[in-house]
Amino acid sequence: MSKRNSAEAKRAARVRLQAERERQARKERLRRRLTVTGSAVVVLGIAAGIGVAVAGQNGGSDDATDWSAVRSQLDDGKDGGFADAAPANTAGDDGTTLRVGDPDAPNTLTLYEDPRCPVCASLEQNLGDTIGQGVEDGTYNIDYVFGTFLDDSFGGSGSRNALEALGAALDVNPEAFVAYHQALYSAEHHPDERSDDFGDDQNLIDIAQTVPELKDNADFEAAVHDSTFAVWALRMSDAFDDADGVTGTPTLKYNGEVVDTPQTPEAFEQMIAENSAAE
Structure with a gap:
């Protein structure tokens, strides 16, 4: 999927989100005035209307992340009430280095993906086992960089929600992250990119029940519900937007150089053999 014009789309999305936030603030002010006058029934009706609107915009989850508030906290330093912490098992000053495998491996494969991207899902379904084998063999480690530009393209928050859930899985351990990453991109669970199924926290938690480390994991579920890694998710998305050569x-980059995306396991193995540094 192309991220062409994603910067312009992101700016336009921020304007829309700011307008929506102001609209919701006006509704909240009206709700408070009605409370003062004792119009309890009307208050409940307005509150219910606001709740339905917010749920609809965020994939139907009752406790969906307010991403406009997260963006304001990150960009403007406004206190949105969100934790500013990176998951365990990340590196770098802002925790956006997400590396899986032996840190001393002689080569690094970098994967740039969007959680809603159908072509990414096809890649993972067709080459995931082959890619994982190279990590197990110590041929290379993997750096994952996730974008969320499909939220701007199609609306909703599925890419951002899935990314913060991936952070919650990584916080448990790298094995949980790898398995959950595989589950999200699987044919069984990956939605059409136009669908905002990943915008529903409960759907993300339901998918996590297929991962042994995450099944009934209270810490993981709390992190998803509480938007613990929402700020980190936007930092990761910004790192994706700033990546050189990623359109x-x-x-895929191998040792820092963009390579053609292989279509078969055999083509992938040939690419690795041709570009790997000697151990």
């Missing part, structure tokens, strides 16, 4: 998803 869409999936993009």
